[in-house]
Amino acid sequence: MISSKIRLVILLTGCLSFCFTAYAQPSAKDGVLDLRQNDLDGEVELNGEWQFYWQQFVNPAAIPAKSDVRVQFPFLWNGYLLNGHKLPSFGYASYVLTIVMPKHTAPLRMSVPDVYCAYRLYLNGKLIASNGNATQGPDGFRAHWQYRAVDLPANTDTLRLVLHVSNFVHYRGGVKSPLALGPKAPMELARQRSEAIDLLLTGCLFMGGLFFLGLYIFGNRDKAVLMFSLYAIVYSYRIIGTDNYVLHSLFPDLNWYVAVRLEYMSLFAGIGIFGLYCRYLYPADSNKKVIAAITIVCFVFTGISLFFPAYYFSQLVNPFLVVMVFCLVYVPYLYIKAWRLKRPGSIYSLASSLALMGVFAISLLHYWNIVPQLQLLSFIGYISFFFLQSLVLSHRVSFVLTRARHEAEQGLVAKSEFLSTMSHEIRTPLNSVIGIGHLLLENDPRPDQQAQLQTMIFSANNLLGIVNDILDYNKIEAGMVTFENIPTDLPAIARNIVNSLATIAQDKAIDLRLNIDSELDFMVNADPTRIAQVLTNLVHNAIKFTNTGEVLVTLGLKKRSETELTVRFGVRDTGIGISLKNQALIFDRFTQADSSTSRSFGGTGLGLAISKRLLELQDSQLHLESEEGKGAYFYFDQIFAPGGQSLMVAAPAGQAPANPAAFSGLSILLVEDNILNVMVVQTFLKRRGAVIDVAGNGQEALAMLDTSKHRLILMDLHMPVMDGYEAARRIRAKGITIPIIALTANLPQDIQDEVHAAGIDDIVVKPFLPDELYRKVLHYVS
Numbered sequence: 001m002i003s004s005k006i007r008l009v010i011l012l013t014g015c016l017s018f019c020f021t022a023y024a025q026p027s028a029k030d031g032v033l034d035l036r037q038n039d040l041d042g043e044v045e046l047n048g049e050w051q052f053y054w055q056q057f058v059n060p061a062a063i064p065a066k067s068d069v070r071v072q073f074p075f076l077w078n079g080y081l082l083n084g085h086k087l088p089s090f091g092y093a094s095y096v097l098t099i100v101m102p103k104h105t106a107p108l109r110m111s112v113p114d115v116y117c118a119y120r121l122y123l124n125g126k127l128i129a130s131n132g133n134a135t136q137g138p139d140g141f142r143a144h145w146q147y148r149a150v151d152l153p154a155n156t157d158t159l160r161l162v163l164h165v166s167n168f169v170h171y172r173g174g175v176k177s178p179l180a181l182g183p184k185a186p187m188e189l190a191r192q193r194s195e196a197i198d199l200l201l202t203g204c205l206f207m208g209g210l211f212f213l214g215l216y217i218f219g220n221r222d223k224a225v226l227m228f229s230l231y232a233i234v235y236s237y238r239i240i241g242t243d244n245y246v247l248h249s250l251f252p253d254l255n256w257y258v259a260v261r262l263e264y265m266s267l268f269a270g271i272g273i274f275g276l277y278c279r280y281l282y283p284a285d286s287n288k289k290v291i292a293a294i295t296i297v298c299f300v301f302t303g304i305s306l307f308f309p310a311y312y313f314s315q316l317v318n319p320f321l322v323v324m325v326f327c328l329v330y331v332p333y334l335y336i337k338a339w340r341l342k343r344p345g346s347i348y349s350l351a352s353s354l355a356l357m358g359v360f361a362i363s364l365l366h367y368w369n370i371v372p373q374l375q376l377l378s379f380i381g382y383i384s385f386f387f388l389q390s391l392v393l394s395h396r397v398s399f400v401l402t403r404a405r406h407e408a409e410q411g412l413v414a415k416s417e418f419l420s421t422m423s424h425e426i427r428t429p430l431n432s433v434i435g436i437g438h439l440l441l442e443n444d445p446r447p448d449q450q451a452q453l454q455t456m457i458f459s460a461n462n463l464l465g466i467v468n469d470i471l472d473y474n475k476i477e478a479g480m481v482t483f484e485n486i487p488t489d490l491p492a493i494a495r496n497i498v499n500s501l502a503t504i505a506q507d508k509a510i511d512l513r514l515n516i517d518s519e520l521d522f523m524v525n526a527d528p529t530r531i532a533q534v535l536t537n538l539v540h541n542a543i544k545f546t547n548t549g550e551v552l553v554t555l556g557l558k559k560r561s562e563t564e565l566t567v568r569f570g571v572r573d574t575g576i577g578i579s580l581k582n583q584a585l586i587f588d589r590f591t592q593a594d595s596s597t598s599r600s601f602g603g604t605g606l607g608l609a610i611s612k613r614l615l616e617l618q619d620s621q622l623h624l625e626s627e628e629g630k631g632a633y634f635y636f637d638q639i640f641a642p643g644g645q646s647l648m649v650a651a652p653a654g655q656a657p658a659n660p661a662a663f664s665g666l667s668i669l670l671v672e673d674n675i676l677n678v679m680v681v682q683t684f685l686k687r688r689g690a691v692i693d694v695a696g697n698g699q700e701a702l703a704m705l706d707t708s709k710h711r712l713i714l715m716d717l718h719m720p721v722m723d724g725y726e727a728a729r730r731i732r733a734k735g736i737t738i739p740i741i742a743l744t745a746n747l748p749q750d751i752q753d754e755v756h757a758a759g760i761d762d763i764v765v766k767p768f769l770p771d772e773l774y775r776k777v778l779h780y781v782s
């Protein structure tokens with residue numbers, strides 16, 4: 001089987017040989033092109049031996065004396081050795097050719113490309129085309145480059161062409177591209193197609209360049225992206241403003257002296273910019289000095305093209321070929337290196353340089369008149385080149401974005417870890433503050449001390465609320481919130497909230513009322529903690545922002561079916577209300593309706609943001625109706641699945657009041673390293689008559705545990721030497737089933753899986769109220 005590379009070579013050779021054969025053309029001899037054997041059904045280039053008259057404009061109307069000089073058309077005269085003298089660039093001359101035509105032809109057309117740098121073309125004595133003003137001296141001379149096409153009279157047996165050319169501006173003089181003769185319709189179509197391809201390619205490159213420029217300006221400021229955009233824009237000019245000169249056909253008045261500068265500048269600057277592009281694309285792999293040398297040459301040449309006359313800068317093309325050939329070797333070398341070093345997107349760079357090589361090969365072969373222009377193939381090559389380069393950049397941009405996202409995600413993880421550590425650290429001492437506050441309250445303080453203690457506990461609880469809010473918001477943002485779906489008694493939740501906030505309302509002399517739909521007599525499947533959190537927040541706000549009047553909490557059944565219950569939760573107050581402008585703001589984090597709010601009412605501005613997000617995560621929306629000064633109504637509808645039980649038979653949720661007698665003589669092992677916490681828990685429990693042994697860490701606990709005596713273990717989780725999880729695991733490994741309750745400053749939902757896996761039965765979250773601890777302990781020992 002032939003390898004794919006060999007197959008490619010065969011294919012290419014096949015294509016080229018086809019091109020060569022297709023390109024075999026008749027040739028003029030001794031100033032005469034005999035086309036009698038040619039039926040002219042395809043385009044014929046008028047190449048071969050033309051008569052040449054140096055420094056003469058022969059009379060087109062008369063048959064001139066034969067010139068001694070024959071030149072191979074197309075013919076540039078500069079540097080040509082005539083009578084022992086090298087011809088200069090500046091001067092004028094006539095080219096003459098006689099064409100003997102076939103008998104019958106279809107309507108014909110002759111195409112005349114641009115020459116250096118002005119001409120007049122006569123056919124059988126009549127002027128048929130001209131560019132600029134061809135003169136015999138610099139006076140009145142005007143250069144112009146534009147493609148022209150002339151329709152020829154049918155059935156003429158002889159065509160005598162006289163071409164007057166003059167040049168007083170360019171380093172080259174004479175004719176570089178062939179004139180062509182052929183059937184009108186296909187030639188017209190070919191030209192239209194060629195212009196269309198140029199326009200299309202220009203549009204693609206220009207828009208691509210603008211796109212990448214936008215990406216650079218508004219995006220990542222990657223210099224490789226900037227250079228590529230500039231390169232594409234500059235190169236787009238070259239497609240339309242050189243070779244076929246489509247731009248000059250579109251704008252026939254385009255000033256030659258401007259256009260020629262742009263043509264050369266775009267060539268030099270284009271390569272320089274491309275060098276910089278490669279440099280920024282692969283900074284570690286490209287040689288700084290080599291790129292610097294290329295860029296300097298390119299930009300010096302660009303400068304010369306801008307400021308010097310065309311005669312000088314038009315000579316720079318030949319030395320510049322050296323730079324181009326060097327780039328043709330260096331750039332693929334660089335791309336191969338980048339590819340071997342596995343730089344992102346480098347495989348596309350490599351493929352693109354192959355495409356560019358193809359384009360250069362075609363234009364070189366065409367330059368040497370070996371193949372025709374093969375414009376479509378070049379077009380495909382260019383498009384592939386720019387497309388592949390865009391892929392390199394897209395790959396690079398998305399690589400940077402992926403890395404940035406990864407870093408951001410890591411940052412988010414670090415932030416949430418930091419916040420949970422901080423909140424843990426803050427909650428632990430708060431436990432002592434609140435615990436000791438409660439202990440002191442139980443010690444018969446003086447009335448003034450009692451008021452101070454209550455303020456202290458209130459402030460500590462506030463602080464705890466803030467810490468919890470920040471932690472919660474952080475978790476919502478990090479997408480780490482999960483919801484429970486367990487049978488829940490919604491009216492009980494509402495009653496509990498109203499009861500727990502009743503004292504605050506009473507203190508402000510506000511009427512706090514609860515109105516529950518009598519039809520709401522079913523348990524539903526829901527997350528009771530989150531519902532309580534949202535509702536508490538709304539009721540708490542309503543009380544906070546109401547100075548007179550009432551707060552009404554409502555639970556209404558909006559819709560009921562076999563499978564779904566829609567419940568509307570509402571909190572209406574007669575407080576300060578919220579202006580329309582602020583209604584849009586208060587759901588954002590850390591935003592309060594008015595900056596004086598936090599001074600007069602306290603708060604962080606997180607509560608509503610959290611409530612809103614929590615509801616959204618459960619497909620519900622928090623709504624607000626309010627008018628400034630006339631109170632506010634917050635409400636949301638939530639859809640639940642029935643929880644199976646009627647509330648009439650529902651078991652009361654483990655809220656049995658603590659029975660003080662049950663503690664008497666109860667032996668508990670307290671495992672805790674923080675002495676203040678030891679003091680708080682010990683004092684709470686000893687007051688009820690429990691007997692407490694204290695271990696400072698897990699290892700001590702294992703040594704001290706006496707199953708014949710201890711009825712329960714209260715275990716801190718974070719301790720030196722051996723933590724609570726490990727201690728619990730070892731206790732369970734010994735087959736001991738004594739209840740273990742974890743004391744932790746972490747949020748239960750964060751640790752419950754780990755706690756469960758370690759064999760721990762329950763969690764009490766610090767800071768806790770004495771009653772909470774009593775209830776949990778009693779639940780496990782009774």
Ligand code: ADP
Nearest residue numbers: 541542545586592593603604605606607608632
């Ligand atoms: P916080 O109460 O901690 O400031 P929230 O996010 O709960 O934060 O509330 C944001 C803001 O919305 C409050 O500061 C207040 O300006 C306004 N607001 C919330 N509830 C009410 C209400 N019932 N009446 C008037 N304004 C309210």
